[in-house]
Amino acid sequence: MAVIRTNKWIQLFLKHADSKRELESTYLRLFVNPLQPLFQFQNDEQLAAYLQKVGLFTVKDMEQLTAFIDHDYWSILQAQFLELKQAWNGPNVPVYVLMANQSLERRQEDVRGMMGLSFENGILLLIPKSIELNRLRALLTHEYHHVCRLYHTKESEQSITLLESMVMEGLAELAVKEYVGESSMAPWAHKQKSDWKMLWNQYLSEKTLAIKGRKEHKDFLYGSRKKRIPYMMGYTLGYCLCQQAASQLGEKSVALLTTPADKIYRYGYLENGFKNNEP
Numbered sequence: 001m002a003v004i005r006t007n008k009w010i011q012l013f014l015k016h017a018d019s020k021r022e023l024e025s026t027y028l029r030l031f032v033n034p035l036q037p038l039f040q041f042q043n044d045e046q047l048a049a050y051l052q053k054v055g056l057f058t059v060k061d062m063e064q065l066t067a068f069i070d071h072d073y074w075s076i077l078q079a080q081f082l083e084l085k086q087a088w089n090g091p092n093v094p095v096y097v098l099m100a101n102q103s104l105e106r107r108q109e110d111v112r113g114m115m116g117l118s119f120e121n122g123i124l125l126l127i128p129k130s131i132e133l134n135r136l137r138a139l140l141t142h143e144y145h146h147v148c149r150l151y152h153t154k155e156s157e158q159s160i161t162l163l164e165s166m167v168m169e170g171l172a173e174l175a176v177k178e179y180v181g182e183s184s185m186a187p188w189a190h191k192q193k194s195d196w197k198m199l200w201n202q203y204l205s206e207k208t209l210a211i212k213g214r215k216e217h218k219d220f221l222y223g224s225r226k227k228r229i230p231y232m233m234g235y236t237l238g239y240c241l242c243q244q245a246a247s248q249l250g251e252k253s254v255a256l257l258t259t260p261a262d263k264i265y266r267y268g269y270l271e272n273g274f275k276n277n278e279p
Contacts, residue, residue, distance in 0.1 A: 002085075003078040003095045007069040009034075010099075014065060023059045031056070031098060038096075038122045055104030055115040055126040068099045068129040073136060077125075080137045081144065084179070088257055090148040093122045095140065100126040116143035120150045138176045138184040145172035145257070152258045162234070163209040165217045167261040169235045170242030175253040188232040189239045196240040197269070203229060204237070209265075241268040 009030045017026040028044045032051065041047035052058055057065070074097060081095060104113060104126060115126040116139050123143045127136060149168050173189045193199070203220070211217065219227055221234035230236075245268030246256060256264065 002081050002092065003074050003097065005074055006031075006097050007074055010065050010069050014062070017059075017062075023062070027059050035096060035124060038117075038119050038124060052101065054117070055100045057099040057101045057126075061099065061101055064129045065099060071130070073097055073127070073131075076133060076136065077140055080140050084141060084144050084148075087179075087254060088145075088148045090144065091120075091151050093120075093147055095123045095125065095144075097125045097127065100128050104128075114139055116140075118143040118146040118150075120147065123147060134180055134184040138180045138186075141176050141179050142172040142186070145175045145253075148257055157214045159212060160214055160217075161209065161261070162204075162211045162217045162220055163265055164261040165214060165221060166209075166234050166238030167242060167264050168238070169221070170238035170240070171253065171256055171264075173235075173239050174242050174246060174256070178253050186235075188235045191232070191236050193236075193240075196237055199230070199233065200237055200241075200269070203233065241265065244268040 013026055013030050017023045028048060032044045032048045035051070036044070036047060039047055039050070041050065048056075077095060077097060084090065085092065100114060104115060113128040114131065114135070117124045117126075123140070125139055125143065127139070146168055149171065153164065155164060173185055176185050177189075208220070211220075217234065219229055221232075223229045223231035223233050242256070242264060245259075245264040246252070248267040249256070249259075251259070
């Protein structure tokens with residue numbers, strides 16, 4: 001299945017949507033309803049509202065769609081997907097690529113105008129109409145790594161711990177560094193600090209790391225002004241932890257893909273990992 005040719009969807013949209021009323025209904029039919037298997041909202045209108053909030057283009061952005069499909073993003077992503085699938089022995093899931101709205105495009109500091117959402121049964125990439133190709137490859141690498149990690153761990157949105165959430169983000173960005181290059185890594189990965197363990201000790205405990213449910217991890221992962229948790233703290237510390245563990249274990253991303261989070265924590269957080277190098 002791999003990369004879905006959503007450029008064909010866009011061509012149909014531009015060809016057949018004339019009136020404003022028809023624009024909205026065609027938009028829902030072509031770009032929202034096909035994504036329901038990933039999100040499972042009660043109706044397409046609710047899903048559309050959610051997708052537009054996270055960054056999907058709207059009918060107001062349609063004038064930019066022609067420029068968007070003029071790029072050969074689909075072929076580039078297909079080649080990257082096949083390379084990663086073989087390297088990681090990963091599952092064959094659909095990858096949907098659609099244009100981001102202008103609001104997401106303006107968010108350059110944290111997400112560089114793009115957004116990836118990954119699930120065990122598929123990936124959605126929202127990207128600006130023009131994007132540097134290695135950043136595009138990095139986005140797919142990061143998100144497909146999540147899919148492969150979930151494929152091996154069998155975690156769900158409800159069962160996943162905060163530690164595993166942090167490890168997933170850290171390992172995915174290590175894969176970006178290895179397969180795409182350090183210059184294409186996410187901004188939060190470049191914010192790593194030599195004193196990261198001090199920050200870890202200040203905000204994280206064994207009890208906190210055991211919190212289950214992805215929804216419960218939001219403040220720790222993204223930061224919270226109200227709780228005075230630094231911006232993107234969980235992502236940054238997750239990367240620092242995984243980078244340290246990779247160094248201690250002498251492993252590359254393909255081996256760490258299936259390494260349990262608690263082992264990565266032990267090797268990444270403790271000065272010398274396990275004594276005698278035993279799990």
